[in-house]
Structures are given as C-alpha cells and as structure tokens.
Amino acid sequence: MNMDQVLRDLIPSLKSSAKSCHEALAKSTPEFINPENGLSINDNLMQLGSAVKDAREAIWHLKHITSHLLIQRNASPGFLINKLPNEVLAMVFCEASRIGPITMFAIAHTCSRWRHLAFRTPYMWTTVDLRCFKPRNTAYSFTQRVGVLHPKLAHMILTLSKDSPMSVYYPDTREMNKQGFLIRTLDVVMPSILNRLVEMIITVGAQYATRIPCVLETTPAPVLRKLSLKILDNPCHIFKRLFAGETPQLKTLRLSSCRLPWNDEAYPASLEELIVDEGFDLWSEEFPYQSEDEFEGVPVLAHLNDPRYALDRTVASALQKLQRLRTLKLDSCSNLACGISNRDPVQPASLSKLRSLKLRNGFADSVAVLTSLSIGKISTLLIRSDAKTRGEDNTVPTLS
Template sequence: MPYTPRRSQQRAQTFSRSLANTIKSKLLTSFFPDKQLHHHTSEPPVAHLRHSNDISRPRHLRRTLYHADISHSHHYIHFIRRLPVEILAHIFVLGSQQDAVFPVTISHVCRAWRYIALRTPSLWRCITLSPHERMWRERIHRARACTLDIRLITRASSRLGQPRTVDVDPFTVQWHMHIVLPHIQRWRSLDIEFPEYAPFLWKAALSNLLFGAPAQAPLLEDLSLVYRDNDDMDEFCLFSGYAPRLRRVTLDGIGLTWLPSLFSNLTFLDYTHHGFTTGHQAVHDVISILQVSSRLVELRLAFPPKRTTSLPSRVDSVTQRVTLAHLASLHLRVEGGEIPFELAHLVTLMSTPSLTSLRLVDVSRGHHPFPQLKSFFYVYALPPSLRTLRIEHGWYDHRMISPMAHALPRIRQIIVKRSHTPEQVLNINRATSKPSDDLNFGRSGAYNDRHLRIHRLDVQYLSK
C-alpha cells in the first residue's frame, strides 16, 4: 500500500493511544494494588464500604474520566486529574490543617478522591471535640496508627463568619475529653481554649492528665492552654511528668509545675503570666521557668493587668540571672497603658548573647509613647547581636531611631508600626559606608522627615 501522510498520522495516533493506556494501567496498578484494573474500565477503583456506621458517605457521584479514550476526552480532563496520588493526598492533608471539616468535604467530590481520602490516615488526625461524638470516634478510627491533634476550643463561626462562643460546662468538657483520653499515647498536640469564664473548667479538662494518672504523652510535641479568666490558683502537673518530645508551649491563665522532664527541651514558649503572683514573686516564678527551659529559640512574654486576688508575694528583689544561649527571637508584649514592672525587671535578668530579632508589641495600640519608655531602655541593654528590631505603637518614640541605629553594630532593619499609618521600614547598610551616612528606606513605608532627624542623644541611654 502506498505511503500517505494520513495513514502515517493514523499509525502514530494508534501507537500513542496504546502507549498511554499501558502507562496509565501500570500507574494505577501501583497506586491501587488491591484492585484488578483493565484497559476498558471507565471508573477508578472504589472502596466498597458498606458499614452502617460510616459517616460522610457520598451520593449521586458523577462518572470520572480516568480511563476514557484519550483521543475523545483529553480536552475534558481537568489538570488536577493528572496529579499523582501522593501529591493529591498531600494537598488534602494541608487543607485539613486549616479546616476540620475539609476531609469530609473532599471525600464527597468523587469516588477517586474518597478512595484516596479513606487511605490517607494523616488526613483524619485533627480531632476538634464537639457534641458530634460519633463523627470524632470514626475519625480516630480512620486515622489508624497516625498521631492525633486534639483541639477543645469553645469558639465557633456564625453564618456571617463572626466568631461566637459555645456554651460549655464542666460535665460537657469532661465528656469530650473522655473521647480522646484512651488514645493519649498517640497525641501529637493538645490545644485547649476557653474564651469565657465558667467554674471548674480547668479541673474538668485536665483532671485525667495530672500527676498520678496513667496519662503519659510520649509523642506530644505541642501544648497550648489558654484560659484568661481562670480563677483556679492551683498548679497542675501534667502527663505524669513525662512528655520527652514536647517542643512548643503556649500558656495563658494557668499555672503549671515546671518539671525538667516535661519542659527542658522546649524551643518555643509563649508565656502570659497567670496573675496569681505579682511583683518580685512573679519575676521569680518566670526566672525559674526560664532556667528549666534554657534551650529556647523563640520566647514571647506578657504580664497582663493585675488580678484582684493574688497569692502572697516576696518582698526582696530577684537577683538570680538566667542565660538563654540559643534564644534568637524575643517578643515583649504590653497589654495596658504602661510597661509592667515585672517585664522591665525580668529583661534585666536575662542574658541573650545570640538574640537577632526583638519585637516590642503594644496590644492596646496606644497613640503616645509609654510613660516608662525612657526608664525601660535605661535599665535594659539591647543585645549587640540584634539584626532586626520591630517597634509598635506605644513602644515608639521618634528620638529612639537614630541612637538605636548607632548603638547596635549589627542592626540591619528597624520596623515601625504606628496607628493609622502604614508599616515603615528602615534598612541600614553598613557594608559600604558609615552608619550615620547610609540610612536607607524600605519601600513598604517612608519616614516623615520630622521624625527622622538625627538627635544627638547619649548612646548610654540605650546601652547602659
């Protein structure tokens, strides 16, 4: 038969179709080894789950195009259908970290996605405790041997997206905790937050996690306990004193027994003092915490306004110092109109030779500098290792910028955030010129000239 371009094109199409079908068959066989695949099937393998207690069962699913003839359907196949199963499963896991309902949602899309979701244990590891007990027990079962992220947060979203609180009582909280307590050996993180006050909430939530209970958490890495309105002055000793993998802790409103077996390996600590102790006693308590957790890389500190009820305080001043050799980032947070005495005294007792980032946060976003600002920088010596300094609202005084740029030999960036103004960035380049001659501005904001004049202040004001 004579050679024609049309016949050559037909042979190429036949060969391409055969090769594509062979490759897809091999790939799907490797991804779904428990199913027998054929070239002419039009649907991917589906997990035949017929148990009566299954949740989130998809219905009225459309047929997929995984095995459709490539010559007729290649222009209908969405690009997400071409992703490898491992990448698709990883995308699902990332989405589940932001939304607890996401695994249920994606398992309703199609049979192939449901098949992947049910065979990805890490997709179901996030357990947000709520009255839907049956659903969470099924999710724990689907997580198989995977570690679990436990969340007990009494804040939900309304239809308009606004946060709203959910009424809780000690009996409900204790019932929620009983769902996950049998699996405490698998906990990877624990996050408990109570935005509003109710009596005995802490005891209900933590009663089975205290010292003496069979509540060791060998795989726990992240712990967050937030209850600003807590009125329980007792110190809690958690997990029978054993959580060797614990690295991140966030505390607000609760006192814990700070054991080395629990907290000596911390690298991140966000600590808001509970307020049951004040003055020198509060400083002593925090210094004791930092001595145990001396390996911190990031530290955030806050002393909220004082409570009306407090424990007896010591009279003598604290002189014991602590060295945080690995600390690279420090956040000092003020929640009122003035810098607390405890915070100002505490920073004078901390040695941070490796500190590179300092952030001064004003939660109330004041329009004027704190009255004690000059005194604070008089007693606190800014570490010469600083490279980045962020100053917010009440921490800002325009007379500070030039002395800081001159007193800190390694400073590269000073960021200022004030009310009703965009974020302003001052980049300092010391490589080609003297510090006083090369003060460059970042594009995210520009200082007004009247705030940038170099004031000839004594450098000891900052570094004494």
C-alpha cells in the same frame, strides 16, 4: 477557572516527577561515582531532591483547588479527578482534611471508590478539628458560627486514624456548645490520643477547665511538639505541671489565662518558644477577682503568700535548663519576682540562643525578669509596663 484544564496540567507534572524520582534512585549506587552517568551519589541525590520538590509543588497546587474538586466531583461523575491514581488521590484527601473540619466526612460519602480509599488512608484522619458545621434550614453549610464535633464522629476519627500521629484544634474563643458536646468530645478524644498527640491548639471554658488537670497534668505526651492552651472565664489558673512532666519533644508552649509554676521541674528542656499570658493585671477591668478589703483595693490573689504560689521558686530556675529557647514572651504574669531580693540575688539563667524577648508586666516584675536572665545576642527586645502584676510593694531589684 477550568478545573479540568488545571488537572490536565498537573498530571503530567506528577508523572514527570515520579519518573525523575525512579530514575534518580535507579542511578544511585554504593560507589562514589556512578559509572552509568558519571555523577556522584550526591549529584544523584540532588536530582532526587529536585524531583521530590517538583512533586510537592504539584501537590501544593492540588491542595489549593481541592475544594473545587470536591464540589465538581458530584456535579460531574466523569470529572478528571477520577482519573488520578489512588496514591495521588490519597495525597489530595490528606491535604483536604486539613482545610475544612468536615471535609474528611464529605470525601468518605462521595462514592464507593473515595470511601474505600479514605478508610484505607489513616493519615487522612489525623486532624481532630472540634469545630463543625451547623444546620441552616434544611441544608448543612459552613458558617462563621460553628458548633462542636459530635463525640461519635470524634470516636470514628480516632478509630480510622489507627496509630497515626494526631492533632487537635478548637481555637474558637467564645462559641461554647450548649449541648455539652465539647466536654463529651474532649472526654472521648483526650485520654485516648495523648500517646500520639503531636499538636494541640485549644480554647476551653471554665466548665471544662476544672476537669483539665485530670488529663493534662497526669498523662504523658511523648511526641507532643506544640501546645496552645487558653482558658476562658477562669484566668490566672496555675497548673502543677503538664503531661506528668514527660514531653521530651515539646518545642512550642503557649499558655493564655494560665501558667505553670516558676520552678525547675515545670518547663521541658526541649522548648524553643515559650509564651505565657496569664491575664493577671490588677488594672484590667476584666480582672474577675474582688478585693478582700474595699479600702485596700488589692485582691487576695495579689498577696504573695497566697497558697497558689506555693510551687513558685524563681523565674531563673524555671528558665535555666531551656538552652534551646529562642522566643520568650511573658505577659501579665504573677509573682515574677519570687525568690529574689537585693540582699540575696539569684544566679541568672544563661540563654545563649534567645533571640526574642517580650515583657508586659509591672515595672518591678519586668526588671525582676531581666535580672534573672543572662542573654547573648538578641534581635527583638520589647518591654511594656502598662500592666499591674504586683499588689504589694514595688521594690525594684538591682538591675546589673
């Protein structure tokens, strides 16, 4: 691919889009009909929207060739990317920083112009990807086995991002850093950005899971929209709450090897997607907890009078206020039948917007969930009973 030719094709597109935007704005007047071109404000706004769309498409193409641009920039100082205006370069930098975990640092060390522009673009530093490269021989390279971002680099990102919204990623499942960088980096990152955290996708081991409640349970996250949390080597953890119960904008919540209590205070009303995979499957060979009685064969956690279930009330109460919920998935979850019985049935939660329901639990527990819901239109319904999520009697609630 000829990068110079690609850029030569894109620059006129960007200039044309910018010109169209200026023209559309200039032609828009408070009057219903613009006397200059005879078009209504709505028509002029449509022109503006079309111009913005063209500009976005051009930037989208730039994003996909960013890696080539960065490589060839060093190889050829006269490369055409240097002819892009600062505003366009800043857009490229912002997109590039989301592609690779260390790209933002590469940009900042390319040349003085790029460095000054990068340091003046806070939005470029809004992604903290805790994955980082590892040295191989004497050269640094991206590999499948990644390390963890050093705490000092994490602090640098937080400083340069100023007050911009932040996203944190560490989705790796098994690559734990032996030097403790992950724990130290999280200790730097988490407390300082929760007030501007918009997205977090993170996997942590039991070593840090014991310290998570200090941060995730007690500190509000007022602008958080998406949270995906997985805990390794310590499944079936139950948080008392998340972010002090103050996440008014949270739309997506995905919990793996952990869950929140089944009560009306644990889940925010703003949720549109709720996925919980607690990992509580007594049939699974990976279930780590031993039985208290070798002959009984039932782990302590399977007894419903275990203290870990003290905050559970009913699944219906947990879901009742989630009126925006569109996707619900409960996989290998414990104590789903809490608070219900054939003698004293609970009032089902009415979820009129729910369109996808997936259950994978013990048969009795899945029936208990269905009993707790009142659903209108639904497009996807999947029920599997190949997990054992109850250690005591399997009395099936009445399904009506």
